[in-house]
Amino acid sequence: MQPLSNRTNNFTDSVIRRMTRISNQFNAVNLSQGFPDFDPPKEILKALEQTAHHGPHQYSITSGAQNFREALSQKQSKYMGRKIDPDSEIVVTCGSTEAMMAAMLTVANPGDKVIVFSPFYENYGADAILSGAIPLYVPLHPPAFNFNTDELETAFKQNPKAIILCNPSNPTGKVFTRDELTIIANLAEKYDTYVITDEVYEHIVYEPYEHIYFASLPNMFERTISCSSLSKTYSITGWRLGYIIAPARIIDVAKKVHDFLTVGAAAPLQEAAITGLKFGDDYYTALRKTYTQKRDLFLKGLNNIGLPYTTPQGAYYVMIDISEYKTDDDLTFCTWLAEHVGVGAVPGSTFFRENVNHLIRLHFAKKEETLNEALNRLSDIRKKWNSNSY
Template sequence: MSRTAERVRFFTESVIREMTRWAHHYGAINLAQGFPDFPAPEPLKAAAVQAIMADHNQYAITWGSPRLRAAIAEKYARFYGMAVDPERHITVCCGATECMIATLLALLNPGDEVIVFEPFYENYGPDTWISGARPVYVPLRPPEWTFDPDELARAFSPRTRALILNTPHNPTGHVFPEAELRIIADLCQRHDAYVITDEIYEHIVYDGRRHIPIATLPGMWERTVTISGMSKSYAVTGWRIGWCIAPEDLTNAIRKVHDFLTVGAPAPLQEAGAVALEFPMDYYEQMRRDYERRRRLLVEALEELGFEVWWPQGAYYVMTDFRPFGFDDDTAFAMHLVREIGVAVVPGSSFYARPERGRTQVRFAFCKREETLQQAVARLRRLRNR
């Protein structure tokens, strides 16, 4: 008899976190894992210290402190015109990561199918298997990383329970436009499926694009769970403050799972998070400008070095093809970069259920100080001398 559960045979450990360990081991610049190496906003850090000193150090209400839930509701009204009730529609979790697994556990039954766009953030497949369901993958294809509507339609079946949407998208940077969202919405309504949408990069979009929550489209509030959090917009990936927004019946189910999964997110950091959500529009505009500079710095350098590069429309990653450098295996190339060049990246195959589709791709993260990116580019120039 196997000593481990059947579900864990369908996935491995996180390749992203593995590459971070290799970066530490070889003293490489970490452009693999998506965490900033620059400080979080000073008012946010001060608010956290103040909350700790004011003794917000015991359990908060399981589904989130009243102050934070009120701030989330106000923010969604301000940015997206969504009428969200903090008492009936919001669950605060330990990061968007817990939001996703809590939602899947709350909504899926064994044997259900979940549609996942490929390439995908590496948690979505394992989360689906852990929930007892089966992922069904639909490809996004470069250069625009769009999907074929007919291919998406064929992925739906009588067993389809949900579709996971990530926009802005990790790892490709695709920002799903309204036309694509309407195709997804129409199919989910036709097949009575949920949309579970990870919008953690909602404020990081480029070239005049705008993020559209699919929950704001006609007929979609009733069948959408919107997930976001503090990590990316406020440079606090270690705080683990995320939230789910959903209609009341779905929220009640998510809260039940969350309660027994983690009890609650860190109380003082929830109080501080409410301060961040009240930042003025200037904060988000400056953040976008800063990321646009970082994007340009890294992507233009990668193009100059000979990578095939797909410019991201949002988020802070760039997918590349490395075949001009004479490698044909993504893991071998990533390990060459971390060992010999001193830069850590993520092998592209880790974002695909069919690894061969990513065998000549690697992902770079540019959520770093400009000096860090410049140092990484200087190291990468050694590739030319290979």
């Protein structure tokens, strides 16, 4: 028979999602795939119950239900500091995963180059390859995961069509400063490059850091494709409600891509989620407080165990250094960790273009009792490692 498409030859299945399956196999506490084990806000659940009885249950229009886009426009206009037109500058997608893929297909032709910071959320490289683009990887240097301006400009000099910017960053928890964003903005303008942002953790940022929307920088809205979702902000990762915000000329193309990828996001879920979009500032203040408490609890536990890490500035991930275990196979280490310690993690190598095998990623978007159970299991990590169960 004829060979299948070769688009996927250079990447595997999602290692993050694989580690969830491995965690389930060994009944491990799943700190790999980043979803909460607590309920969404009760107001949203009540709205979902009402929608189940009263609808809508059929297709909304492709770009997103009118009332959903209007509620999203009102919220994001406030936080992005610019009036967002709900009819011409928004398209609603099936999660930010589709938003990023649609953005890439909107911008890139086969053979175009796209800058990707490394480490990166694993979908970005795959998105570039599936769209026929060529990723240009620029390192973020640990432990602070800052970029070198000369290295970044070297990539820009190759005339890329776009750069992907995840802020706050998955997997590192880095929050880019205004100065760093300004450097990227100046280079994007100098080399006429689009900026595709992934800002799903926009409301999970720890003091004294702040999230700055890239599209809010001077002259940047016109070349920025802002991707995000409701998944993390409202603890509804399974609802798959994402969106793209961009100038009308870009949205016109993104709508066509989205239409033929998925037709449209789930109509009843859009209806129910409007309740969350209308929350006041107090909700986002409480969200930050909640995740700050979870971060502090988890990091204190890691300190007590003696596991070195990089303190996240945003999002809900922490990169842990496993150098002391002297392994060059972090995937096998994470499998061992799930089976023998009972904690699910993601091998850091899945996020890096460089040869990095001494980092693993854990997340803390869990109930306190779940985090305490994970920490209790991790307290035996050295004992179990030294028992040659590896």
